[in-house]
Amino acid sequence: MNKSLPHYAVIFTSKHSENTEGYSEMAEKMELLAKQQEGFLGIDSARNEIGITVSYWASLDAIKNWKQQTDHLEAQQKGKTEWYSWYNVKICKVEREYSFNNQKPIV
Template sequence: MTPYYAVIFTSLRKGNHPEYNRMAQLMENLAQQQPGYKHHESAREEIGITVSYWDSLEAISQWKQQLDHQMAQRLGKSDWYEWYHVRICKVEREYSFGK
């Protein structure tokens, strides 16, 4: 297995904003079009977590610089989140179980 990277985004939202859901869908669609994007997983209860997987640190950096993504980041800080935290990790090994 070739190592790859995970971006772990955890957050607490300020409330329920209809425009947030539209922007989240747009970001999901745009991320999937970015070079180096592999896939993502997400869940939300009180705290949300999204983990996106990327081929390289360069691909992550390019996604961070994408103009629509930058706009979403600004809106997240000003309107949508009480807080968020981003972690970038190198995945060197993986295994799974499923029936």
């Protein structure tokens, strides 16, 4: 993922409710749709009891446009009424980034 600095990260932390019918399909749809949005840079996600999804964006305007995207608005509403018992959103400015990778290449 080639991200210029600085950029922004939206950290979405959540806990599912008991009703998750249709959630996986919508999550897949939202990821595909986000990738088509101007300013989208990438996504990382993990879920056990608590889910954490971090999406990366080129600007605050790109985040605002994504939040207001029609299909995403529908997903947000279903999240509130059906899929989540709680969630938290943090928007952070990423000023520096580095990583380590000690994985052996697959041949």
